[in-house]
Structure formats: structure tokens, C-alpha cells
Amino acid sequence: MREFISAFYGNELAIGVQLGAWLFWTALGSALMPRIFSSPPSLSRFSILQFLLAFFFPLTLMAIRASKVFFHISPGEIPGLAEMAKVAFLTLCPLCIVSGFSYTTACQLISELKNHSPKTIGQVYVLEAIGAGLGGFVATLFFFPHLSSIHIVLLLSLINFISGICLWILDSRSEFRMPALILGLVGWLFLFRFSPSIEKTWDQWFWKDLKLLATKQTAYGNLAIVQTGEMLTVFENGLPLFTRPDPLTAESIVHYALLEHPNPEKILLVGGTLGGTIEQAFLHPSVHTIHAVELDPEAIGFVQKYIGTLDWPPHQVQIHFGDARKWIRNTQETFDVIILNMPTPYTAQLNRFYTVEFYQEVRKRLHPHGLFFFQVSSSENAIGKELSEFLSTLYTTLHQVFDEVILLPGDRCRFIASPRMGQLTSDPAILSKRIQERNLQTQYVQNYYIEFDLSKERREYLRSRIFLVPPERINRDFKPIAYLYDLLLWTTHYASFVKKIFIFLFKKKWIDFLLFFIGLLGIYYVFSKASHLPYSEIRLSVLTVGFTEISIELIWILLYQITFGTAYKALALLVAAYMAGLALGSRWGLRWASKNSKTFDRLIGIQCALGVYLMLTIGFLRIFHSNQMNRMLFPIGIGLGGFLGGAQFILANGFFLHKIPSVAKATGTLYGLDLIGAMLGTLFTTVAILPVLGILQTLSLLGILNFFAFLLLVALRLFTKNPSNLDG
Known part of the structure; x- marks a missing residue:
């Protein structure tokens, strides 16, 4: 994320577009995996996915940096929204699809180990959240202060490579295990040793028409000094400072x-x-x-x-x-x-x-x-x-x-x-x-x-x-x-249709956005019912919470930036706090979902609690201005939002798995809906809702959408023909 922000000059739209692309491809990967691989999962398949992740991590970093050259984006030029979307969706596609494949495969493997226990998805979800939270804390405390982006990516690549080797050893008797391990480690050591030279070559490639004197990664961005005749120009994240x-x-x-x-x-x-x-x-x-x-x-x-x-x-x-x-x-x-x-x-x-x-x-x-x-x-x-x-x-x-x-x-x-x-x-x-x-x-x-x-x-x-x-x-x-x-x-410098979209959105009021999103949710609900999809209310709840959770994360990051001037160096810490909350909420949801009874009622309660959380956040921001907020409030606030989102997803999965015995199908369905909701949240929130409505009205809009999902769940409880079906 930091690399993409640096590549696109710190523009908040870049964050939304990047997250949207990430979530879209990951959702597609998780949904397609059970349809592409009909055979039972195996450790060898999972190890291959780990090897692919190890390969795609450095490749994705190289692609993001090279994208400005491929798309003819000059130093100091602010690219258009179309260019941002092209770069994000093209560069992140392989890595994220493999990541989506990996999640569903992990769920299937653990399900077999646990004798097809319905807790499988929850356990994988908890482990994923814990890993993301730990990764954020480690990156903030150790990686970012001491390592360059390429070194960090190579370390992640090494971790995935070692993981793949371990899985391969457990599953395979091939005599090529040791040569493959040695070859992979030698290749990684070569890249790590010569990474400064590789990074310097990348920089010179981008600044090829200018005389690049030096670059430096700081806690606030990427600095570069170029010389033109007798003049020196200092750039930060690609834009000229002076x-x-x-x-x-x-x-x-x-x-x-x-x-x-x-x-x-x-x-x-x-x-x-x-x-x-x-x-x-x-x-x-x-x-x-x-x-x-x-x-x-x-x-x-x-x-x-x-x-x-x-x-x-x-x-x-x-x-x-x-x-x-x-x-x-x-x-x-x-x-x-x-x-x-x-x-x-x-x-x-x-x-x-x-x-x-x-x-x-x-x-x-x-x-x-x-x-x-x-x-x-x-x-x-x-x-x-x-x-x-x-x-x-x-x-x-x-x-x-x-x-x-x-x-x-x-x-x-x-x-x-x-x-x-x-x-x-x-x-x-x-x-x-x-x-x-x-x-x-x-x-x-x-x-x-x-x-x-x-x-x-x-x-x-x-x-x-x-x-x-x-x-x-x-x-x-x-x-x-x-x-x-x-x-x-x-937008006046780029495609006219983009400008027309922004002008159209600018004229809209809060009620227009509310009616639009209520209408979208209503259309999805009617379509689900018409298609005879079971428990459409829960599907809509997962979609709504996915939309809400990523918006909460973006809003807290923006609030931090408004309050303290920059979120660049705190980005990993804020994401880690969110993922830590997600892990705790998932663990709590897993404990309650395992008891089977009243899972649906607890799901209703969490859905309501999320709406209340959003309204309380509005009240908090009205009372305490940005100048009065302490840094510790931000990880607490974003972590609480993550807790509610994690608990809701696990409870929904726990209920779903009692009704749909196929782990792969349940995993792909709900995880895909969660990611699609999150993808829509990143794009709509960063591009349209936040710029037009501001933070407080955006929070109120999200709160009402969650109360709408809450009312549908309550209606399902009250009007179902056989209430006992919701208790098992």
C-alpha cells in the first residue's frame, strides 16, 4: 500500500483504487477456486500456491514501479483515475487471485483435518487476521524504520517460499526436494544481495530524462533530488516540493x-x-x-x-x-x-x-x-x-x-x-x-x-x-x-466522462446517496429471493458489513491524517490494529458459533451493534474535535470496528455451514460476498461518498445501511415459518 501511495503521489484515491483492485481479484480467486479444481485439495497444491505467492510478491513490486514508465507517466505528473485503475488492476491481478485460491484451499485442508467441522472457515479467518495484525506491528516497529521496500518484499517472499517447501516436504516424496530448496534459497540470496543495485536501476529508469542525484525513503515518503542545469529540484512521492x-x-x-x-x-x-x-x-x-x-x-x-x-x-x-x-x-x-x-x-x-x-x-x-x-x-x-x-x-x-x-x-x-x-x-x-x-x-x-x-x-x-x-x-x-x-x-485534464461523473456526484445530497444504496441492497435482496438462494438476508448482511468495514478502516486512516498531518508512517500500525480487532472478534464469534444454539440471534445483535458503533463514533467526533484526539484513540477506534466485523463474519459462516455442508461452496460464497462488499466500499467511499458528504455524513450513511440489514435479519426471525431452523 505504501509503495502504491508513493507511486501515485499520496492521493487518497490511489488508496481506494488499490484496495478495490486487491479485494476484487482476491474475491474472484476465492470464488473461482472450487469451480476450477474439482479434485480434493492436497498439500502439494497448497505448496504450489505458496511458491506462486513467493514469486509474485517481488514481481508485483517491480510492476508497480515500472508502471509509470509503461504508461508514460512523467515525474511530477499527476495521473488520471483511469491510469490509476489500469495500474492497480493489472499489477495486483496475479498475486491477489493466488491469495484468494490459497484461502479457500486452506479452508478445505483444515476441514478435512477437522473431520469437516463447521468451525473450519472461522479458524482460517482468525489465523489470517492474526497473521495480518502481527505483520502490521512487525512492519511498523522493525521493517519500515530499517529496510527498503524491496528488502521487505523479499523477506515476505522468503517466508512464503519456506512455507511452500515445508508443505511440499510433508506431502511429497520427490527426490528433487533438496535441490529445489537450495536453488530457491540461492536465487533469493542473489536478489537480496543485489537489491540495492536493482533499486538504483529502477530509479534511474524512471528518472531517465533527468539527472538523478539521490533518493531516500523516510517516515513520510520517498524523496528524490534531480538536477537540471544549475537547478536542483526535490521531489516527494514523485511530486516537486521545491x-x-x-x-x-x-x-x-x-x-x-x-x-x-x-x-x-x-x-x-x-x-x-x-x-x-x-x-x-x-x-x-x-x-x-x-x-x-x-x-x-x-x-x-x-x-x-x-x-x-x-x-x-x-x-x-x-x-x-x-x-x-x-x-x-x-x-x-x-x-x-x-x-x-x-x-x-x-x-x-x-x-x-x-x-x-x-x-x-x-x-x-x-x-x-x-x-x-x-x-x-x-x-x-x-x-x-x-x-x-x-x-x-x-x-x-x-x-x-x-x-x-x-x-x-x-x-x-x-x-x-x-x-x-x-x-x-x-x-x-x-x-x-x-x-x-x-x-x-x-x-x-x-x-x-x-x-x-x-x-x-x-x-x-x-x-x-x-x-x-x-x-x-x-x-x-x-x-x-x-x-x-x-x-x-x-478531472478536467482527463476524460470528460470522469469529469461529468464528479459533477453529477457533487450535486447529490446525503438522502440521494442513502436511497441509492438502499436501492442497490434491495435489488440484490429481490434477486437473491427470485434465484431461490437460501438465507438471502444473511448474504446481504455479509455484503453490507464488508462494505462498512473497509469504509471504517479508510475513515480512521483519513482521520489520523487530518489530525496528525500524515498517515504514511502509521499506516501499517493502523491496519495492524484493525486486523487485531478482527482476530479478537473472529475468536469471540468462533466460540459462540461452536455452541450452535442462538447463533442467528447473536448475528442480529452484532449487526445492530455495528450500527450503534457508527452512530457513537459520530457523537464522539462532534464532541472531540480533531485537535483534541490522542493517538491511542485511533487504534482503539479502528480495532473496535474490526472486532465487530470479525464477529459478524464468523457468526454468519457458523450459521451458513450448518445449512450448506460443502465447505468450499460456503467459503467461496461468504468470503467472496465479504470481499465484493469491501471492494465496492473502497471505490464508492474514496471516490464519491467521502469527498461529497464528508466524514460525519458518511458515518451516518453507513450506520443506516447497517440498521437496514439489521431489520431484514429481524424480519427473517419474526416471519420465518419454522423458527427452529434458525436456531440449529
């Missing part, structure tokens, strides 16, 4: 902000510290102190090796490392000017720097006559409907907190806000006068540049394209509207 020297960008960021203030003395820079902004700020004679906040401490040291010693005045510059929002919230310092030097909010992670909640924190750190500055991608002379709505949302959101807000035109629209009226100006004559008074020696931001950039016609045109949006379009932490608008702008 270029040095780049006086045009540095001057336009710093001087428009500082010229708005009559006497700037104390400055705060958020992001882009090494892009030349500090040097430009000290050109203003009144500036005596600069604080700068950077997220990744390793990035500064890594970049300094190539840009040389930074000529900053001693004792006047203080660099702080960590989440900028947390630092601003906790510091007691106040500033004349705060400059946000972040990219346009093309992800939900970046969106947290453009919300009402962040602006409120910024205002508390400004002097009474201070100002706040940021800029986003725009258009100098032609602002279309989507761009107009995007800029208007940012303007209205900023106006919720600051009394005075002005916008300055350009290829990047500049937003300047002040706590008091009458502090700001867009008059080029006043700004030009301050340039002369301060004797600024700049290359680009000079009198003629400002007079052209802020001409009356350009200012009036920009003003005509800005309007106040309604309250529901205000950008907030838990409802990232600006991120949605940026998605709309992003």
Missing part, C-alpha cells in the same frame, strides 16, 4: 506577503523552507526573526548535502520539525506575517491547511495588525466555472475567520487575510512605493511586474469570478470540500 535556485517562485511567495505589512518584523514560514524563501524575507530590513516549520527532519539533512551550507543569519532563524498545525496550536509565539507555502489541496492531507479549523489556529498566532498569506493554482486570464467555485470556497472559508480578505490575480491566486479591516491593499502604487522605501534588490517582483500583475482589469476580472458560497460548502476538517473541488479541476 526548486533551488528558483527566485521567481520564492520572490512571489514572500514579497507579496511582506509588502502588505507596513513593518514586518517576525515571520512564520510553513513549508518550503529550502526553496529560498528565508533569504528573500531577510531582504526586508525590518525582519529580524523567522520561524519555519517542516514536517520531515530527515529531508533537511538529506537536501543540504547537495545545496551546500545555508547562508542564514545566526540566531535569527529557528527551524521546527513536526506537524505545522500542532506546532501552531501549541506555541505561544505570535507573528506579524504567517506564510503558508504548501501545494494546492489536491489531497485530503493537504486540505487540512485550508480549513476553518486551521485558520482559527492561525488567527490566534497573529499580532492584531498581522496578516496571513497563501497561494493556490489558478489562471491569469480565464477562470472557468470549476476554478471559480474552488477559489470562492477558499475565499468564503477564509472569510469565516478573518475580517478582511483580498485576492491578488496571477497564475497562482494569492489570498491575504487580516484579523482587522483596513490593513490590506491591492493597490500596486502602494506596494511599489514600499519596494522603493525598503530598497528591495529583487529580480522579478519589481514595480513594473506588480503594476502588470495587479492591473485594474485583472483585479476586477478576478473579483467578478469570486462569490460567497453557502454554509454547507465551507471547507472543514471533517468535510474537505476544497479537496473535492480540486478533484473536479483535476
Whole structure:
């Protein structure tokens, strides 16, 4: 998952598309296995599947990295949704189908060992969840801090290879066992020994048109430094962070902000510290102190090796490392000017720097006559409907907190806000006068540049394209509207039908989504009844919970990202906490399912509990804002969701296996439904529901869907002709 995020620039859509592809192919594999292999399962078949997994792990990593070259995705280019889907579904297909085969085969083998006990699926499900949970914890504590992605994948490959050999030894008497073992280990050692060279070759292949100086994997992403002539550009996860020297960008960021203030003395820079902004700020004679906040401490040291010693005045510059929002919230310092030097909010992670909640924190750190500055991608002379709505949302959101807000035109629209009226100006004559008074020696931001950039016609045109949006379009932490608008702008560069889909979804309200999903579940229920599928209510329950559980996982990851700035380094830990909860819930469900009686009633109770859990989560988030949440709440919250999902799946399987004696058929049916629901959840939640409705309304939608499934189960209990059939 981390590799895919890195390949597609940290975009949350990439997570949803990747998980959707993973779940689709795994569900297909688990459903097809009993239909492809009619013969009884064997250890030799299972060992072959383990060998295939060992082979496909490194192959999949290579395919993901090579995909950007095959699909002609250049460094710094944000690919379209279609490209993401192609890469995800093509690269993950072999690995996930084999994984689905393996699950069903394991269920059949253990069923034979246990004399076809109905607890088989539950035991395999518990073991799978325990393995995933342990894998997440080990990866977080040991693998990610010390090993590269290729080393981690090779270790996983080795584990599966050894597992396959052990199974083969147990089942086979072939004289080729030992040569095969030696050959496999030699091949693995060769790959492990030369993996740094292989990784370097991959990097040079991707950056082949640029001079790649170095790469580094940090806790926050993948860094790369490339050289073009005399300029060095730093990329993070494939997107440019800054270029040095780049006086045009540095001057336009710093001087428009500082010229708005009559006497700037104390400055705060958020992001882009090494892009030349500090040097430009000290050109203003009144500036005596600069604080700068950077997220990744390793990035500064890594970049300094190539840009040389930074000529900053001693004792006047203080660099702080960590989440900028947390630092601003906790510091007691106040500033004349705060400059946000972040990219346009093309992800939900970046969106947290453009919300009402962040602006409120910024205002508390400004002097009474201070100002706040940021800029986003725009258009100098032609602002279309989507761009107009995007800029208007940012303007209205900023106006919720600051009394005075002005916008300055350009290829990047500049937003300047002040706590008091009458502090700001867009008059080029006043700004030009301050340039002369301060004797600024700049290359680009000079009198003629400002007079052209802020001409009356350009200012009036920009003003005509800005309007106040309604309250529901205000950008907030838990409802990232600006991120949605940026998605709309992003789709304008690709297929028009994708843009039309996003525009269509954007106009929909919560009730529209609810009716749509209730309708889908209703259609599935009617189809199941018409096809005479037994216990359609339980099938629908498993499908609904699969949809809900993956959405819960994605929502908690997004909440962590909103609260702490990045989920990149905590991703494995959060997934591990979810899988640990899943294992505990599965173990609890297995214990109750083994008692046979009242399994169905307990299934009803868990279905209701899941709906209650979602509603309580909404209440919790309304009471405790993102700024007040402790890190420990996240593994607890996501783990509790996993517990309920694991218990529900095992209880449903326990009931099903008493009615359908075929382990393979029961396994393929319910596991496939669970994964199909999860696949739909990843795609709908990340692409449509979360961007349009926000976190709180998404949780309420999921809660009602689960109460709908609960009512169907209750109806089955109340209106079945022979209630005793539900108790056995």
C-alpha cells in the first residue's frame, strides 16, 4: 500500500483504487477456486500456491514501479483515475487471485483435518487476521524504520517460499526436494544481495530524462533530488516540493506577503523552507526573526548535502520539525506575517491547511495588525466555472475567520487575510512605493511586474469570478470540500466522462446517496429471493458489513491524517490494529458459533451493534474535535470496528455451514460476498461518498445501511415459518 501511495503521489484515491483492485481479484480467486479444481485439495497444491505467492510478491513490486514508465507517466505528473485503475488492476491481478485460491484451499485442508467441522472457515479467518495484525506491528516497529521496500518484499517472499517447501516436504516424496530448496534459497540470496543495485536501476529508469542525484525513503515518503542545469529540484512521492535556485517562485511567495505589512518584523514560514524563501524575507530590513516549520527532519539533512551550507543569519532563524498545525496550536509565539507555502489541496492531507479549523489556529498566532498569506493554482486570464467555485470556497472559508480578505490575480491566486479591516491593499502604487522605501534588490517582483500583475482589469476580472458560497460548502476538517473541488479541476485534464461523473456526484445530497444504496441492497435482496438462494438476508448482511468495514478502516486512516498531518508512517500500525480487532472478534464469534444454539440471534445483535458503533463514533467526533484526539484513540477506534466485523463474519459462516455442508461452496460464497462488499466500499467511499458528504455524513450513511440489514435479519426471525431452523 505504501509503495502504491508513493507511486501515485499520496492521493487518497490511489488508496481506494488499490484496495478495490486487491479485494476484487482476491474475491474472484476465492470464488473461482472450487469451480476450477474439482479434485480434493492436497498439500502439494497448497505448496504450489505458496511458491506462486513467493514469486509474485517481488514481481508485483517491480510492476508497480515500472508502471509509470509503461504508461508514460512523467515525474511530477499527476495521473488520471483511469491510469490509476489500469495500474492497480493489472499489477495486483496475479498475486491477489493466488491469495484468494490459497484461502479457500486452506479452508478445505483444515476441514478435512477437522473431520469437516463447521468451525473450519472461522479458524482460517482468525489465523489470517492474526497473521495480518502481527505483520502490521512487525512492519511498523522493525521493517519500515530499517529496510527498503524491496528488502521487505523479499523477506515476505522468503517466508512464503519456506512455507511452500515445508508443505511440499510433508506431502511429497520427490527426490528433487533438496535441490529445489537450495536453488530457491540461492536465487533469493542473489536478489537480496543485489537489491540495492536493482533499486538504483529502477530509479534511474524512471528518472531517465533527468539527472538523478539521490533518493531516500523516510517516515513520510520517498524523496528524490534531480538536477537540471544549475537547478536542483526535490521531489516527494514523485511530486516537486521545491526548486533551488528558483527566485521567481520564492520572490512571489514572500514579497507579496511582506509588502502588505507596513513593518514586518517576525515571520512564520510553513513549508518550503529550502526553496529560498528565508533569504528573500531577510531582504526586508525590518525582519529580524523567522520561524519555519517542516514536517520531515530527515529531508533537511538529506537536501543540504547537495545545496551546500545555508547562508542564514545566526540566531535569527529557528527551524521546527513536526506537524505545522500542532506546532501552531501549541506555541505561544505570535507573528506579524504567517506564510503558508504548501501545494494546492489536491489531497485530503493537504486540505487540512485550508480549513476553518486551521485558520482559527492561525488567527490566534497573529499580532492584531498581522496578516496571513497563501497561494493556490489558478489562471491569469480565464477562470472557468470549476476554478471559480474552488477559489470562492477558499475565499468564503477564509472569510469565516478573518475580517478582511483580498485576492491578488496571477497564475497562482494569492489570498491575504487580516484579523482587522483596513490593513490590506491591492493597490500596486502602494506596494511599489514600499519596494522603493525598503530598497528591495529583487529580480522579478519589481514595480513594473506588480503594476502588470495587479492591473485594474485583472483585479476586477478576478473579483467578478469570486462569490460567497453557502454554509454547507465551507471547507472543514471533517468535510474537505476544497479537496473535492480540486478533484473536479483535476478531472478536467482527463476524460470528460470522469469529469461529468464528479459533477453529477457533487450535486447529490446525503438522502440521494442513502436511497441509492438502499436501492442497490434491495435489488440484490429481490434477486437473491427470485434465484431461490437460501438465507438471502444473511448474504446481504455479509455484503453490507464488508462494505462498512473497509469504509471504517479508510475513515480512521483519513482521520489520523487530518489530525496528525500524515498517515504514511502509521499506516501499517493502523491496519495492524484493525486486523487485531478482527482476530479478537473472529475468536469471540468462533466460540459462540461452536455452541450452535442462538447463533442467528447473536448475528442480529452484532449487526445492530455495528450500527450503534457508527452512530457513537459520530457523537464522539462532534464532541472531540480533531485537535483534541490522542493517538491511542485511533487504534482503539479502528480495532473496535474490526472486532465487530470479525464477529459478524464468523457468526454468519457458523450459521451458513450448518445449512450448506460443502465447505468450499460456503467459503467461496461468504468470503467472496465479504470481499465484493469491501471492494465496492473502497471505490464508492474514496471516490464519491467521502469527498461529497464528508466524514460525519458518511458515518451516518453507513450506520443506516447497517440498521437496514439489521431489520431484514429481524424480519427473517419474526416471519420465518419454522423458527427452529434458525436456531440449529
